[in-house]
Amino acid sequence: MTALIAFDWGTSSLRAARLDERGQVLEERSSTDGILQVPAGGFPAVFERITQGWPLHGATCLASGMVGSRQGWREAPYCPCPAGAAELADHVLWLDDVPGGARVGLVPGLSAREAGVPDVMRGEEVQVFGALQRLDTDHGLFVLPGTHSKWVRVAGGRITGFSTFMTGEVYAALRQHTILARTMAEGAQDNTAFLRGVQHALRAGSLLHGAFSARALSLFGELTEAAGGSYLSGLVIGEELRAQRLQNSALQPVLIGSPALTRRYALALSVLGVQARELGAEATWQGLWSLAQTLDTTA
Amino acid sequence: MTALIAFDWGTSSLRAARLDERGQVLEERSSTDGILQVPAGGFPAVFERITQGWPLHGATCLASGMVGSRQGWREAPYCPCPAGAAELADHVLWLDDVPGGARVGLVPGLSAREAGVPDVMRGEEVQVFGALQRLDTDHGLFVLPGTHSKWVRVAGGRITGFSTFMTGEVYAALRQHTILARTMAEGAQDNTAFLRGVQHALRAGSLLHGAFSARALSLFGELTEAAGGSYLSGLVIGEELRAQRLQNSALQPVLIGSPALTRRYALALSVLGVQARELGAEATWQGLWSLAQTLDTTA
Numbered sequence: 375m376t377a378l379i380a381f382d383w384g385t386s387s388l389r390a391a392r393l394d395e396r397g398q399v400l401e402e403r404s405s406t407d408g409i410l411q412v413p414a415g416g417f418p419a420v421f422e423r424i425t426q427g428w429p430l431h432g433a434t435c436l437a438s439g440m441v442g443s444r445q446g447w448r449e450a451p452y453c454p455c456p457a458g459a460a461e462l463a464d465h466v467l468w469l470d471d472v473p474g475g476a477r478v479g480l481v482p483g484l485s486a487r488e489a490g491v492p493d494v495m496r497g498e499e500v501q502v503f504g505a506l507q508r509l510d511t512d513h514g515l516f517v518l519p520g521t522h523s524k525w526v527r528v529a530g531g532r533i534t535g536f537s538t539f540m541t542g543e544v545y546a547a548l549r550q551h552t553i554l555a556r557t558m559a560e561g562a563q564d565n566t567a568f569l570r571g572v573q574h575a576l577r578a579g580s581l582l583h584g585a586f587s588a589r590a591l592s593l594f595g596e597l598t599e600a601a602g603g604s605y606l607s608g609l610v611i612g613e614e615l616r617a618q619r620l621q622n623s624a625l626q627p628v629l630i631g632s633p634a635l636t637r638r639y640a641l642a643l644s645v646l647g648v649q650a651r652e653l654g655a656e657a658t659w660q661g662l663w664s665l666a667q668t669l670d671t672t673a
Numbered sequence: 674m675t676a677l678i679a680f681d682w683g684t685s686s687l688r689a690a691r692l693d694e695r696g697q698v699l700e701e702r703s704s705t706d707g708i709l710q711v712p713a714g715g716f717p718a719v720f721e722r723i724t725q726g727w728p729l730h731g732a733t734c735l736a737s738g739m740v741g742s743r744q745g746w747r748e749a750p751y752c753p754c755p756a757g758a759a760e761l762a763d764h765v766l767w768l769d770d771v772p773g774g775a776r777v778g779l780v781p782g783l784s785a786r787e788a789g790v791p792d793v794m795r796g797e798e799v800q801v802f803g804a805l806q807r808l809d810t811d812h813g814l815f816v817l818p819g820t821h822s823k824w825v826r827v828a829g830g831r832i833t834g835f836s837t838f839m840t841g842e843v844y845a846a847l848r849q850h851t852i853l854a855r856t857m858a859e860g861a862q863d864n865t866a867f868l869r870g871v872q873h874a875l876r877a878g879s880l881l882h883g884a885f886s887a888r889a890l891s892l893f894g895e896l897t898e899a900a901g902g903s904y905l906s907g908l909v910i911g912e913e914l915r916a917q918r919l920q921n922s923a924l925q926p927v928l929i930g931s932p933a934l935t936r937r938y939a940l941a942l943s944v945l946g947v948q949a950r951e952l953g954a955e956a957t958w959q960g961l962w963s964l965a966q967t968l969d970t971t972a
Contacts, residue, residue: 444892489873491876491886492886492889492890492892492893492895493886522885537882539885540851540882540885543851543852550850551849552846553842574788577790579916580838580879580912580915581843581879581881582838582880582909582912582916585839585843586838587791589793590784590793590837591790591791593793594784610881613881616879617881617882
């Protein structure tokens with residue numbers, strides 16, 4: 375029996391799942407209907423298409439990610455930190471004009487402030503709550519690497535704060551739109567070059583300086599075009615880690631994401647003497663399931 | 674009487690000057706024939722055009738900048754640091770096939786190594802030697818802001834080391850090729866937003882994190898599109914300064930460049946309690962003149 379229909383609706387992709395009363399995934403679907411692909415007013419139609427044949431009437435649907443942003447279905451205002459499942463549940467935005475008579479809740483993103491400067495995320499908070507369930511813990515440091523990496527601090531079951539790093543996006547901008555583009559070609563992941571990049575980033579003290587080493591090494595024939603991309607990846611991920619001041623920390627950060635990416639971060643963290651645990655992105659379903667349980671008890 | 678014909682021949686522009694026997698500029702010309710605009714084998718023709726009517730026969734010509742790079746007229750290999758005027762003079766690459774019977778020397782760039790990683794510059798070394806002459810000193814910290822900012826350390830009249838920061842280029846890449854592009858519009862320089870960016874960069878500890886604040890502030894209506902560019906400029910320049918660890922240093926860095934740019938760096942440095950001196954880019958002619966004097970005495 376379907377107890378929850380869950381959506382992971384991001385900028386460039388949409389995933390949907392039907393979960394039973396124990397939170398197990400019965401069926402999963404995905405499409406390329408990320409919010410940037412959906413025309414104005416087009417969200418109900420995409421919703422109908424991806425849920426075709428599923429028991430919608432009276433069903434609880436929860437959607438996390440950019441679908442709740444200003445460019446999404448409707449804007450679910452950010453919930454301020456510290457926030458646990460209860461605070462998140464309080465801020466779910468319910469839509470009452472959904473095809474098929476479903477009850478769709480848009481999960482809000484979280485906001486945090488440090489020294490008066492805001493930071494935001496949308497979707498990652500659900501993955502973190504899922505990871506807490508999965509690991510049966512109520513605290514820790516959670517890292518969600520990607521275009522915009524999130525470093526999320528959790529205590530007492532609540533997200534107390536977080537920081538965004540534009541690592542993936544800056545990698546792409548450096549690689550394609552600076553002088554470094556000239557010295558790099560497609561190449562397989564090269565772990566030696568990657569770790570050399572990590573090491574240099576830790577020493578260089580700033581990516582603005584460290585990044586130029588890719589150019590200078592190439593001028594002296596000390597970095598091949600094929601290894602250039604891996605080296606640059608090491609530079610940006612190394613820079614992200616440098617800023618965390620984790621050296622030889624006893625903390626075991628939890629990396630959440632695709633195995634290719636979390637493996638790379640774990641490798642970089644090993645340079646700092648830090649051990650990490652890795653979790654897959656399926657944490658999203660677990661997070662939405664746990665949020666649904668909270669909604670039931672607080673309803 | 675013409676004693677030296679000097680060239681500042683960079684990537685996107687060419688400047689030439691005729692200097693008298695006291696090093697005073699008699700005449701200056703400029704064109705858009707930067708090395709990227711010159712077709713293969715086209716350097717002699719551009720040289721002839723810009724020096725038309727000048728007394729070339731037997732004249733000493735010195736050219737600094739990217740004209741001595743692999744993509745330039747001919748490659749003048751980098752001179753390793755530490756390097757003073759004498760080492761630079763030793764590494765000048767003389768061309769003997771120049772129209773009009775001139776003797777053209779390509780000034781080499783400098784290379785430095787730190788922890789096995791190279792850094793390079795071409796052209797800035799001449800400006801630094803010019804600044805030493807101009808300020809009648811043999812030591813100091815010299816900053817040449819721009820696409821690739823150079824921080825140059827001088828002791829005993831020699832450049833002992835330097836570091837490159839891709840500040841200008843990363844600013845452009847972030848501004849045009851990341852999500853930040855969406856939240857920024859053309860606007861006049863806004864010093865309040867600029868200084869706010871500097872302050873945040875000093876706190877944020879890494880540009881990868883600091884840059885995202887431009888996005889988050891804009892989401893909350895706390896940064897206007899018109900002020901976005903100035904704020905981002907403060908973020909990248911603040912990041913460059915953060916990495917120097919200059920806080921309340923008694924050092925007075927010498928800023929060399931266009932007044933618009935050196936003024937902005939001086940403003941950012943004031944946040945750190947650091948006073949700076951500013952010099953214009955005309956230091957190039959003084960540097961090439963001083964190099965010509967060294968060539969005469971060592972010839």
